[in-house]
Amino acid sequence: MMLKIENLRIVREGKEILKNVNFEIAPQEIHLVLGINGSGKTTLAQAIMGIYPCEGKILFEGEDITHLSVWERARKGITLAFQEPARFEGLSVKDYLMVSAKNKSLNRLEEVIKMVGLPRNILFQEVGDNLSGGERKRVELASVLLMEPKLAILDEPDSGIDMLSCKLISEVIERMKSMGTSVMLITHSEDMINIADRATILCAGKVVASGERDEIKRLFKYSPCPLKR
């Protein structure tokens, strides 16, 4: 397994946000995480990245990484794209992408920028307030692509992206998979759901189902969240 989560529990400000979460992501799998607002998807994503302390176990390629810091996990090949990416004053898109890029050639940067549907000259703009929400999300995706991670955790990569471009983003994620990256994909969009191989439903901080994408999708439509917090 690429990633194995065992009995994960997270408490924040005295509130149990994730309860006894178990699930797995296989190599080169696009694993969808479904759940209504507030069900704990973002918390789970950030916990895997190492942002919150947690109880339970996180295994990455068989190794226990539960006690590793964020950057140690990143250096093992895990990365996360935030639902609302940060903005950086004074940092150009190019400088920002250089931080994560494995291949730091300008050619490669340009190629990836094009792949996520951005114009070349955006490289020289600031990763600040001047970028639109959608542009910022695309830059984030480019940054993840350039890192060539083993596991990419994408928290709603399509939110803020216009309808026409969602297909492009889906293609980019499929491309990641074909390059050997496993993806944990959080999304609410129907189109994007269809690129997933397997899926897990979170509800009130618990896994209520995990399995093949179509089966889980049906289940989610029928009963998105059977439990109460």
Added chain:
Amino acid sequence: MNEFIKNEYERLVKYYESAGGNTKALLSKDYASMVINGNKVLAKNSTKEIIIEAEKIEDGVYAHIRIKKGYKSKNPVHLCFGMLPREGRQYIRTEIFAEEESEVKFIAHCIFPNAVKVEHIMDSNVKVGKGAKVEYEEVHFHGKEGGVKVIPKTRAIVGEGGMYNSTFVIKSGRAGFVDIDYEVRLGEYAKSMLLTKIYATGNDLIKANESVILEGAHSSGVIKTRMALRDKAKSEVIGKTIGLGAYSRGHVDCTEIIMDDAEAIASPVVMANNPKAKVTHEAAIGSVDKKQLLTLMARGLTEEEAIDVIVGGLLK
């Protein structure tokens, strides 16, 4: 040039070059320039349209720079103010007069590489004529000791439709003690932007008191401060814009990142006595943004590396 001066000049120019200064320009007849070490003018060059005069005064140097009416200089004026010894006091009083419709950019390199106890005091009066544009970029290169006191004072008056922009940056070394005192008065439709970027460490103390007085109608000014402070460094920033003219616009924008035991005080002051003026401010002091940090760490940077990227961007 006598042998002694030549020697001193060459040593300073070597530092100037390694600090990113344009040595060719300094030696070229096509560029107006001036090189001062301590309280001694080592070299100066005027062009037909940019006239530089300098003389020794009791406690320092007095320099007068005039840009002739209508002259739009393609080449920047290069100034190099150095203090190579470990100790000493440099006092430079300048008067800059950009005549009507002229345009010029100054690039001033201030170089104190060996400072243990060095004082650099600048006292500038700038007059920007009607429709003229002046940019003054001051870049500092300090040594590692932190033994520099930098005390720049500028009084600028900008005529109708004119512009005065200034940048103050400490590019390398310890900031030391900095006490900036700038005041700009703007006429009708005149514009100004004052930008300060400093990285302070150790027990550095940074004071900045900057004012833009929007006297003329439709004048506009921005005071922008970016600082990062570590260790026990302290800063006190006062950014003041005063809206007197109708439709004048002023903005004070201060962002400071503090780490370790550093302390920062920022007081944006906005004042207006004209109901048609509009002056605004934003000030943010805080530790490094958590989300920025986590984002970079999720790409494999350690916390220290991530801080360097974030601070590097802010002060770029």
